[in-house]
Amino acid sequence: MSEMPDYHISxxxxxxxxxxxxxxxIAIAVMIFILCGMKTKKYEFMEKEDIETAYGVSGMVKEKRDAYHSPYVTQLVIGITCCICSVIPLFGTLAVSESDFYMVSAVCMLLTLVAIGTYFIVRSAAKMNAVNQLLEEEDYTRQKKHENKKMSGPVTVY
Structure with missing residues (x-):
């Protein structure tokens, strides 16, 4: 067993x-959430209202979606893999050392891998969700939008 280095700090x-x-x-994260929320506020109607796109727009968006599908899957796989593998540094360190320094380092690596994984998942999903909103597909079909409108009252009260 190795001793933790003395950094002269209590x-x-x-x-x-x-x-x-x-x-x-946390303050930086909240600031980013607020700024992003303010920037996307003007597009909230796309989640609730029916959209009529101009001639040719749907075809162009479908082409963009098809071109983005491979990078989307790649980024999603990278993100999920990072999140799953994030525990490896912690369990690996447990197997070879009981040093507090190495355990703290392993937790830092775990959190870094989760952050990287989350970045890839959110980044790829945000782009795909934007395309799905324009095309009114998956979670953004007209039927689901109307169902969400009906549920918005009880959800707000809750």
Whole structure:
């Protein structure tokens, strides 16, 4: 068993620094969510209202969807694989060492892999959902839009 290196910092100081960093990261994430929400607000109607596209637009969007399908699948597979494999550093470290330093490093690697995986999943799904909204396919068919309108009242109350 190896000893953890002495960095001349108390546990309380390390915990305080870690919590401060966490709060800053949460604040940045909330800021990004708000900014993205404000930018996409004007397109919310596409999730609720029926869309009539101009002549040729549906064909062009279908071509874009077909061209994007392979990168979409690739990014989705990368994202899911990263999320599944994210526990490997943690379990691998458990198998070979009980050092706190290595365990903390393994947790950092786990969270990094989850973040990378989430990035690929969200990035690829956002593009495909935009195409599906324009074409009114999958979760955005006219029937599902009308069902969602009926449910919006109870969901808002809840």
């Amino acid at each position: 546990e309380n100081a390390a915990a305080g620094i870690g919590i401060c960093v966490l709060i800053v990261l």
